[in-house]
Amino acid sequence: QVQLVESGGGLVQPGGSLRLSCEASGFTLDYYTIAWFRQAPGKEREGVSCISHEDGRTYYADSVKGRITLSKENGKNTVYLQMNSLKPEDTAVYYCATDPVATDCGEPHAFDYWGQGTQVTVSS
Numbered sequence: 001q002v003q004l005v006e007s008g009g010g011l012v013q014p015g016g017s018l019r020l021s022c023e024a025s026g027f028t029l030d031y032y033t034i035a036w037f038r039q040a041p042g043k044e045r046e047g048v049s050c051i052s053h054e055d056g057r058t059y060y061a062d063s064v065k066g067r068i069t070l071s072k073e074n075g076k077n078t079v080y081l082q083m084n085s086l087k088p089e090d091t092a093v094y095y096c097a098t099d100p101v102a103t104d105c106g107e108p109h110a111f112d113y114w115g116q117g118t119q120v121t122v123s124s
Helices: none
Strands: 003-007 010-012 018-025 033-039 046-051 058-060 068-073 078-083 092-099 118-122
Touching: 003 092, 018 033, 018 092, 018 118, 033 078, 046 068, 046 078, 058 068
Parallel strands: 010 118
Antiparallel strands: 003 018, 018 078, 033 046, 033 092, 046 058, 068 078, 092 118
């Protein structure tokens, strides 16, 4: 059974940092595309970053490039989203998602498995 559990969200001041974790179970990360999405109140869910199983590359949304790093620790079957220089507009619920065949990292409907989400609030 595929399960994803996110952690690491919280309240941080503008310019601060957070590291989100997504612990995966029931499958091996190497064979799945794994992604982070976020959804702010009143807005659509948007892709933040992902590692594609198809080409092994890591992709980032333009809005977070240079500030966010996605990494994978295979031994722990866990992915991390290191977020630096956070802005108020980064405030959202962040979700980890995975799928064995997804190739469009920015399309939520391409992913069948989701975590419960973790709240990130950037505010002074």
